[in-house]
Amino acid sequence: MKATRKNFLKTSAVLTAGALVHHPLLQAAVNKIQQQPEALAYTLPKLGYAYNALEPYIDAKTMEIHYTKHHQAYVTKLNEAIATDNSLKGHKLDHLIAHINQVPEPLRAAIRNHGGGHWNHSFFWELLKTKTNPSQKVTDAISKDFGSMDEFKKQFEKAAMGQFGSGWAWLIKANGKLQITATPNQDNPLMDIALIKGKPVIALDVWEHAYYLKYQNKRADYVAAFWNVLDWNKVESLLFS
């Protein structure tokens, strides 16, 4: 972070001088600095399991393509967008997505879509694991706000089915209360532009790329299968942290 800021200041100083002096040698130096590749800020996080770990609920081919192609594309495009504007460099992703409204207009959509895509998928992968069950503590916390675990699942599935087109369904915590919401595209409840904000506890990707190979147009079957691959231990740690 420090080095980035220092380089940015140095570049700015030379640019200012270049604008004043218009000396060809100085201009060449400015061009060289501008062309220096920046270290890429964001990388694809390590997937903590094999592509086939979530079979038969999420198939290996979908996992592989989703992770190596779709998620990678968000990371690549996020880095490309950031490389064009020094004011976006050196920030944590959480900070960027919480301040979408402050991103300069030409890049706002790119940071929203690709920054959101990177955040959402990184979060989603960590929520997936087979053969876990909610503890009594988790069941009680969810029942407190939704009446019962079954009622919660029903409402969550309804939100996942009700999201028209591409997007995500969420369980969030806001002001000590649990709430279900859905967001379009790669928006998420941490964004300043989100209608309903809160801390994500559960996320479900309902883009067709998340299920089409196995479930085709049957989103309901994919959503129902999700409960078999949700890591309830991870949910518990997010609920009580």
Ligand code: MN3
């Ligand atoms: Mn996806």
